[in-house]
Amino acid sequence: MHIPDSFMPITQGAVYWIIALIFIALALRWVKNELSEEKVPLVAVLAAGVFALQAFNLPVTMGTSGHLVGGALVAIVLGSPFAAIFVLSLVLIVQGVLFGDGGITVMGANIINMGVIGGFVGYYGYHGLLSVTRNIYASAACAAWLACIIPALAASVELALAGTFPLVPGMISMGIYHAVIGLIEGGITAVVLGLISSARPDILESAGGIPA
Amino acid sequence: MIEDLFELERLAYGTSPIHRLDARVKLLVTFGAIIALVAYPVHSSIYHVSLIFALLLGLLLAISRVPLRSFIKRVLVILPFGLSILLFQLLFPPVAFPTTTVLADLPFGLTLTAEALSKASMIGVRFVLCIGFIVLLSSTTRIQDLLVGARRLGFPSEFTLILGMMTRYLFVFGQLFLRVRNALSTRCFDPFDRSLPYRYRIRQLGNTIGMVFIRSYEQGERTYMAMLCRGYGKDAFLFVPKKPLARSEWGALLACMVVVIGCPLAIHALSV
Numbered sequence: 001m002h003i004p005d006s007f008m009p010i011t012q013g014a015v016y017w018i019i020a021l022i023f024i025a026l027a028l029r030w031v032k033n034e035l036s037e038e039k040v041p042l043v044a045v046l047a048a049g050v051f052a053l054q055a056f057n058l059p060v061t062m063g064t065s066g067h068l069v070g071g072a073l074v075a076i077v078l079g080s081p082f083a084a085i086f087v088l089s090l091v092l093i094v095q096g097v098l099f100g101d102g103g104i105t106v107m108g109a110n111i112i113n114m115g116v117i118g119g120f121v122g123y124y125g126y127h128g129l130l131s132v133t134r135n136i137y138a139s140a141a142c143a144a145w146l147a148c149i150i151p152a153l154a155a156s157v158e159l160a161l162a163g164t165f166p167l168v169p170g171m172i173s174m175g176i177y178h179a180v181i182g183l184i185e186g187g188i189t190a191v192v193l194g195l196i197s198s199a200r201p202d203i204l205e206s207a208g209g210i211p212a
Numbered sequence: 213m214i215e216d217l218f219e220l221e222r223l224a225y226g227t228s229p230i231h232r233l234d235a236r237v238k239l240l241v242t243f244g245a246i247i248a249l250v251a252y253p254v255h256s257s258i259y260h261v262s263l264i265f266a267l268l269l270g271l272l273l274a275i276s277r278v279p280l281r282s283f284i285k286r287v288l289v290i291l292p293f294g295l296s297i298l299l300f301q302l303l304f305p306p307v308a309f310p311t312t313t314v315l316a317d318l319p320f321g322l323t324l325t326a327e328a329l330s331k332a333s334m335i336g337v338r339f340v341l342c343i344g345f346i347v348l349l350s351s352t353t354r355i356q357d358l359l360v361g362a363r364r365l366g367f368p369s370e371f372t373l374i375l376g377m378m379t380r381y382l383f384v385f386g387q388l389f390l391r392v393r394n395a396l397s398t399r400c401f402d403p404f405d406r407s408l409p410y411r412y413r414i415r416q417l418g419n420t421i422g423m424v425f426i427r428s429y430e431q432g433e434r435t436y437m438a439m440l441c442r443g444y445g446k447d448a449f450l451f452v453p454k455k456p457l458a459r460s461e462w463g464a465l466l467a468c469m470v471v472v473i474g475c476p477l478a479i480h481a482l483s484v
Contacts, residue, residue, distance in 0.1 A: 002293060004290070004342070005339060006342055007297060007335065007339070009250075010247065010251040013250070040374060041377055041436040042429070042436045044375075044377040044378045044432070045428060045431050045436075046428050046429055048378045048379070048382045048384070048385050049385050049424060049427065049428020049431070049432075051378075052214060052428070053428075055213055055214040057403065057404075090378050093375065094378065094379065095213070097350065098350045105247060159297065164297065164301055165297055165300055169304050173300070184414065191418025191419060192418050192425060195419055195423070196426060199422075200426055200429070200430075
């Protein structure tokens with residue numbers, strides 16, 4: 001889902017960059033104000049961990065492999081969509097500048113897709129479903145699935161606007177591919193949440209993510 | 213990508229003139245080149261621009277003495293997603309071209325047209341060159357130097373401070389990832405092993421990933437506490453002493469910028 005350079009006109013890339021910068025500023029303000037004291041270092045170190053966690057290859061059926069994006073997981077555990085924006089922006093900047101995975105001129109679009117859309121969909125999807133189903137793991141899995149497929153659809157719409165990707169076939173293929181990967185992402189997110197709630201329940205409580 | 217991380221840092225400790233060049237010059241030239249390439253209109257003269265940029269990249273690569281093998285390997289790793297977009301571009305031309313020449317009829321009612329092919333190849337050339345410039349930047353510059361350079365270029369201090377903390381721990385978690393992977397394989401656990409039940413594999417992987425998550429959270433807590441003990445607070449910032457560019461560095465910057473900005477403008481003016 002990392003859109004590379006040269007697939008989007010530079011003017012559109014600039015527009016996405018501006019929107020992304022606004023959200024990064026909001027996320028920075030969230031880390032300073034909402035987390036108790038100045039916990040910026042904590043979230044920064046956590047971002048390095050999310051980078052490593054994305055390196056695990058997950059088995060997807062039919063012989064393909066995928067990897068976790070983790071936006072929904074971070075948003076649910078730390079209890080705010082802005083946490084996901086903050087962490088994923090850092091990860092995407094490192095991936096883009098050091099590895100070339102995701103372009104420089106389109107990094108704004110990537111931050112919007114995976115950080116902003118993924119974080120908001122993951123967080124509010126989780127809380128919405130939780131209030132209906134009262135089941136933490138099922139709603140976390142569904143929210144993570146949504147946070148995988150909706151950013152992929154957003155990316156295909158952006159590429160279609162940029163004129164480099166056909167809209168309907170693109171959305172179908174990106175949607176199906178990420179719907180399958182999203183199932184794994186959902187399963188893993190639920191398992192991780194279960195592990196955290198048994199090993200370090202205070203992380204979830206302190207951030208106000210899950211009502212005990 | 214994690215394996216590349218360690219290779220990257222090893223490469224970045226080279227001693228060639230490109231490695232010794234100030235990070236500011238390298239950052240400006242790399243971003244300038246990428247922006248110039250992306251901003252150039254999709255027109256057949258883009259091949260001339262690309263040729264000049266490829267020559268510049270080749271020249272810088274030769275001076276930097278980065279092994280060609282690792283350079284190509286790192287470029288190839290990034291290509292698949294872009295190539296799959298290009299494939300779609302070929303099969304379903306999104307913009308209705310005024311005239312189309314059908315080159316080949318493919319099954320499922322798809323057609324390959326000359327216009328789509330030429331557009332896809334133009335985008336493809338640009339795409340590979342952009343990745344080449346980024347890979348050259350990161351294999352000739354240490355991460356810490358990149359951050360100091362970005363700070364000297366005027367990036368906000370808050371931002372470089374956070375990125376600096378993150379990149380320092382990238383290596384810690386990179387090693388953790390490698391250890392965990394070895395531990396899994398010494399216990400003969402392979403997530404792609406079809407003889408194991410799928411639920412079991414997902415549960416094991418989930419627990420492993422959750423463990424990495426908890427460990428990074430705890431590392432964050434320890435780091436944060438340690439920083440508080442050393443006087444970290446609301447007004448902390450990354451102090452970077454000023455350092456003017458040497459005359460030779462100005463020269464290198466100007467020469468590269470003339471190529472990066474001047475050539476596309478000149479070619480565009482000549483060809484339109």
